[in-house]
Amino acid sequence: MLQTVSEPRTIGAAQLAAYRFMxxxxxxxxxxxxxxxAGKIHGGVFLGRGQEALxxxxxxxxxxxxxxxxxxxxxxxxxxxxxxxxxxxxxxxxSALGPMRGRxxxxxxxxxxxxxxxxxxxxxxxxxxxxxxxFARRMKGVTGLVGAACLGEGATSTGSFHEALNQAAVEKLPxxxxxxxxxxxxxxxxxxxxxxxxxxxxxxGYGVEAHSVVGNDLAACLDVVSHAVARAxxxxxxxxxxxxxxxxxxxxxxxxxxxxxxxxxxxxxGRDCLKLAEEFLLQEKxxxxxxxxxxxxxxxxxxxxxVAQVQREPLPDPFAENWTALSTENLAxxxx
Amino acid sequence: MSITxxxxxxxxxxxxxxxxxRVFIYGQDVGAFGGAFKATKNLQKEFPGRVLDAPISxxxxxxxxxxxxxxxxxxxxxxxxxxxxxxxxxxxxxQAATLFWRTQVVCPITVRLPFGGTSGSGPFHSQCIEAIYxxxxxxxxxxxxxxEDAYSMLLAAVATNDPVIFCEHKFLYYHLKAEKLPSxxxxxxxxxxxxxxxxxTIVTYSAMVHEALxxxxxxxxxxxEIEVVDLRSVKPLDTDTIIASVARxxxxxxxxxxxxxxxxxxxxxxxxxxxxxxxxDAPPQRLNAKDTPVPYHPNLWAAHRPTxxxxxxxxxxxxxx
Ligand SMILES: Cc1ncc(C[n+]2csc(CCOP(=O)(O)OP(=O)(O)O)c2C)c(N)n1
Numbered sequence: 001m002l003q004t005v006s007e008p009r010t011i012g013a014a015q016l017a018a019y020r021f022m023x024x025x026x027x028x029x030x031x032x033x034x035x036x037x038a039g040k041i042h043g044g045v046f047l048g049r050g051q052e053a054l055x056x057x058x059x060x061x062x063x064x065x066x067x068x069x070x071x072x073x074x075x076x077x078x079x080x081x082x083x084x085x086x087x088x089x090x091x092x093x094x095s096a097l098g099p100m101r102g103r104x105x106x107x108x109x110x111x112x113x114x115x116x117x118x119x120x121x122x123x124x125x126x127x128x129x130x131x132x133x134x135f136a137r138r139m140k141g142v143t144g145l146v147g148a149a150c151l152g153e154g155a156t157s158t159g160s161f162h163e164a165l166n167q168a169a170v171e172k173l174p175x176x177x178x179x180x181x182x183x184x185x186x187x188x189x190x191x192x193x194x195x196x197x198x199x200x201x202x203x204x205g206y207g208v209e210a211h212s213v214v215g216n217d218l219a220a221c222l223d224v225v226s227h228a229v230a231r232a233x234x235x236x237x238x239x240x241x242x243x244x245x246x247x248x249x250x251x252x253x254x255x256x257x258x259x260x261x262x263x264x265x266x267x268x269x270g271r272d273c274l275k276l277a278e279e280f281l282l283q284e285k286x287x288x289x290x291x292x293x294x295x296x297x298x299x300x301x302x303x304x305x306x307v308a309q310v311q312r313e314p315l316p317d318p319f320a321e322n323w324t325a326l327s328t329e330n331l332a333x334x335x336x
Numbered sequence: 337m338s339i340t341x342x343x344x345x346x347x348x349x350x351x352x353x354x355x356x357x358r359v360f361i362y363g364q365d366v367g368a369f370g371g372a373f374k375a376t377k378n379l380q381k382e383f384p385g386r387v388l389d390a391p392i393s394x395x396x397x398x399x400x401x402x403x404x405x406x407x408x409x410x411x412x413x414x415x416x417x418x419x420x421x422x423x424x425x426x427x428x429x430x431q432a433a434t435l436f437w438r439t440q441v442v443c444p445i446t447v448r449l450p451f452g453g454t455s456g457s458g459p460f461h462s463q464c465i466e467a468i469y470x471x472x473x474x475x476x477x478x479x480x481x482x483x484e485d486a487y488s489m490l491l492a493a494v495a496t497n498d499p500v501i502f503c504e505h506k507f508l509y510y511h512l513k514a515e516k517l518p519s520x521x522x523x524x525x526x527x528x529x530x531x532x533x534x535x536x537t538i539v540t541y542s543a544m545v546h547e548a549l550x551x552x553x554x555x556x557x558x559x560x561e562i563e564v565v566d567l568r569s570v571k572p573l574d575t576d577t578i579i580a581s582v583a584r585x586x587x588x589x590x591x592x593x594x595x596x597x598x599x600x601x602x603x604x605x606x607x608x609x610x611x612x613x614x615x616x617d618a619p620p621q622r623l624n625a626k627d628t629p630v631p632y633h634p635n636l637w638a639a640h641r642p643t644x645x646x647x648x649x650x651x652x653x654x655x656x657x
Contacts, residue, residue, distance in 0.1 A: 042634055043456030094633035102633030105458050121460035122420060123392055157391035158423070185392060187369030192389040259369060316631070318639030325628040333597070333627060 012286045014222050018060050018080065019277045022052035022218070024299045025076035026274050028085060031303050032092055036253045041092055046107050048073035050216065050248030051180050053273035056080050057221035058148050058178055061229040067133045067147035069117040069126040072107045073180065073247070074150050083109075083116060089306045095313040102316030124151065124160030127177060131164055134173045146232045148176040153242075154185025154193055156202065165238065169206045174232035176239045178225070180215060182247040183269070187259045203240040215245030216273035219280065246270045339517060342509040344483045345375050345448070347517060348490035349412060353383045356410060359494060360386040362397060363414030363448075372416050373450055373509060394424030401445045402431050410444050410494055418451030418503065419463045432499040433474030442497040446490070452505040452543055452593055453625075453641050458632035464542075464592070464625070467599035469501045470571040477501045477571040478524055481545035483514035485568055488521030496524065505543040512546075527574035529581065533563035536587040536651055539578055539604050541567040544591045550644035555651060562651060570600045578604060579612045586617035589654055593641050596624035618657040623650045 029047040036045040048055055051073045059080020062068055068081045075088065090098025091109040100109050100118070110118030117133075119126055130147040137145050155161055156179060168175040185193055196202065203210035209231060213224040221243065228239035246269040250257040264270055281287040287295075324332035339347070352359045361376055367389040370377035380387040390397045394415065401411040415421040421428070428447060435443040453462040470477040476498055480486040486504060493500035522528060530545055531552050538548040545566045552562035565581050567573065582588050588608055590601040601622040608620055623642045631637050642650075 041456075043458060043632065094635075100632070102636055103459070103629070103631045105456065105632035108458060108460070108632075121417075121458075122423060154392045157393045159393065159395050160423075185364075186372065187365045187367075188389050188391075192367075193391050316633045316636050318636055321631075321636060321639070323626045323628055323640075 012284055014060065015218055015277065015280065016286055018053070018056040018218055018222060019281060020295060021056040021059060021076050021080040022274055022277060023295060024079055024085070024302070025052050025056070027296070027299045028075055028088060028303055031307060033253050035092070035307070041106075042094060043105055045092070045253040046072040046251070047249045047253065048075050050246055050273060051182065052076040053218040053221045053277060054178070054180055054213075054215045054225070054243045054245065055150070057218065057225040058150065058176075060222070061226045062146065062148055065115065066145060067115045067117065067130055069119065069130045069147070069149040070110075071119055071126070071150040071152070073152075073182075077150065078116065081116060082114065083111075085303060085306045086310070087111070089303075089310045090313070093307075093310050094315055095310050096316045097313050122160075123155035124158030124164070127151070127161060127164035127175070128167060130175060131168050131171065131173050134175060135171060138173075144233055146174045146176060146229050148178060148229070150178050150180065152185055153179055153181040153183075153190060153199060154188065156199055157193055165202075165206050165208060165240070168238040169208050172235075172237045174235070174237070176225075176228050176232050176241065178241045178243065181242055181244050183264055184247060184260060186251045186255075189259075198242065200240060200242040206238075208238045208240050209236060210240045210242070213241060213243045215243030216269065216271055216276060218273060218277045244269060245273070248272060338513045338515060339483060340510055341483045341486045341504070341512040342373060342375055344487035344514070344517060345490055345504055346377055346379070348487045349376060350379060350382065352410075352412070352491060352494045353379065353386055356494070358408060358410045359412060360388065360404070360409060361412045361414065362388050362390050362401065364390050364392060364416045366390075366414050371414055373506070375414065375448070375450075394420055395427055398424040398427035398445075398447065399431065401447075402427060402435065402443060405432075405443045405445050406435070406441055411446070412494060413445065413447045415447065415449050417461050418449035418465055419460045421447065421449055421465070428469065428475070428499065428501070429472040433472045436498065437474055443499050444494075444497045446493045446500045446502055448502045448504060450506050451503050452507050453630055453637060454506050455634045455637060456632065457630070459629035462630035464594035466501070466503050466570050467594055470600070475499045475501055475571070476524060476569065477503065478569040479503045479505075479542040480568065481505075481508070481530075481542050481566050483512055484518040484521065487517050489524060489568065492521070492524050503542060507543045508546075522568065524569050525572040525574060527568055527577040528566045529563065529577070530566040531562065531564040533561035534585055535560045535562060536589060536655055537563045537565060537578070537581040537585045538589045538591055538647065538651065539565045539567065539581075540591040541570055541600065542593065544593050544642060544647075547642060547644045547647050548591055551647035551651060554644065554648050560651070560655060567600070573600075573603060573607070575607050575611065578608060579615070582608055582612050583615045586615060587654055588616065588620040589647075589651055590620065590622040591642050591647055592622070592624050594624060596622075596627050599624070618654055621650060621654050623647060
């Protein structure tokens with residue numbers, strides 16, 4: 001594993017930048033949870049609580065010209081990659097003006113034209129799509145590019161994960177595959193999901209470089225993720241990152257997560273990455289409490305403004321809706 | 337006492353586990369958690385070692401079930417959502433569905449698919465994919481519309497020596513209730529007259545039975561007597577009951593929540609026009625979901641799927657021709 005030698009000042013700056021995305025993501029998630037409880041959101045709400053450090057580290061390690069396939073717990077990484085709070089709110093509230101126009105909702109959002117791929121629900125399915133984008137850009141002569149795909153440990157059990165990782169290795173694609181091992185896939189604990197000691201061990205079988213990291217330690221996540229991204233960018237092929245952490249919420253907001261055992265909650269994995277990051281910033285005197293409070297209230301205002309704006313926006317109108325799934329309009333059947 | 341559609345599914349599984357030691361349940365989160373919808377609640381505790389959490393590996397889940405069936409067991413597979421069964425599609429339609437035909441070894445697996453639209457569920461948690469399974473030889477596809485059928489048809493599915501795709505509609509899970517579980521039932525393959533009428537036949541299945549019944553109630557206030565046929569199983573399809581109904585009414589409207597291209601409604605109309613052309617007083621019609629993925633927002637979703645209102649409107653049009 002890499003020994004990063006950076007100046008403390010730059011480490012502090014990177015942490016600060018990542019922290020602010022973490023904070024905004026946490027507060028945005030909190031708002032979605034509140035709206036869900038108030039019955040203002042149709043369908044499910046899925047939070048990234050406890051996974052913001054890892055997710056933000058991915059987002060800040062990517063360039064805007066890279067490709068990113070976030071998953072359900074990546075509000076922080078999305079913001080860091082460039083998704084707006086407005087896009088997130090519009091998708092959750094079904095605004096006709098959002099990127100998904102009410103056709104898809106919640107975490108199923110993205111802008112492929114901007115390199116942010118919109119997840120489908122089927123786990124593992126996004127990885128090979130990232131491969132395809134990387135493959136095509138290489139064909140087009142674009143170099144120096146990286147693609148990151150996120151997934152949970154549960155999704156490593158899909159055939160899609162194995163097929164796509166092998167494919168990326170065969171093609172030597174600059175794929176960074178980030179597994180957030182949050183100890184549970186919905187209710188299923190790791191011992192019913194996989195039997196290897198460390199998920200990072202999967203990499204060797206595919207001839208892929210692997211990295212492990214403590215997922216609630218922002219400094220460690222920044223180190224490891226930026227290193228893996230740099231390795232991929234430099235032509236060393238796919239990189240598998242496995243982050244160990246704990247989901248600090250239910251699978252979705254409908255779920256009380258009663259199955260998460262207290263031993264895990266009380267273990268170091270159960271520590272909140274956002275609090276840890278704040279402690280670090282205070283301790284290193286990168287920010288003081290007053291400054292943290294300002295950032296928090298700024299973020300809350302930004303989120304509240306977005307929600308207030310979106311709540312006044314038009315909802316999708318079935319009579320104005322173009323009821324076809326084809327772009328080739330003259331070949332679309334059955335339009336009314 | 338009253339029992340919901342979902343509880344009936346749980347009770348049927350409990351009874352199957354109790355009465356037949358060859359039965360086991362395998363699927364994501366079905367164990368201690370009791371399943372994403374709680375259809376296997378407490379079953380792991382009641383039947384230790386026979387209700388097992390699976391990894392997120394639909395292909396391997398179905399493959400394991402086929403292997404166990406070859407060994408004489410009777411697995412019940414729960415897909416977390418029907419939509420994800422496409423990941424296990426190959427094992428269902430190429431492995432399970434061909435086994436008996438190729439080898440004379442039976443493949444008694446039951447694959448439970450929580451399917452169909454509910455508000456806010458979006459394109460990947462709403463799909464109706466009964467027709468793609470029904471297209472393949474070697475599988476049975478059932479679509480219970482009532483609490484009683486959910487119970488008895490699941491038991492029948494487990495007892496059947498062929499792969500059964502058990503399509504349980506999520507929209508019916510909680511609000512559909514019955515007083516008690518049935519002690520007898522129609523066999524798989526027999527349709528049911530859900531409401532008698534003489535002016536028009538609506539053939540439908542699963543959640544759309546209830547939309548059709550509501551439409552029939554509405555049309556009754558206008559003086560029309562609508563007959564509603566609940567298919568119960570879409571493969572095999574009970575052509576006799578359908579034709580007999582059309583013989584009484586002379587008009588056929590076929591309603592399905594699935595997409596319009598091909599599918600169950602097209603199959604019904606093809607059979608009625610081929611075998612009962614002379615019985616029809618008007619061209620048979622069908623009403624399906626629109627030909628797009630299932631939209632997330634309720635405004636769009638309500639317009640995407642047939643509802644009692646659109647069923648009534650389609651019936652009115654047909655009654656006027
Ligand atoms: C192919 C497939 N099967 C089942 C599901 C249903 N499902 C949604 S999330 C989930 C658990 C995911 O666990 P994990 O990959 O560890 O991610 P986490 O939720 O822990 O972040 C399951 C089983 C799915 N989305 N896709």
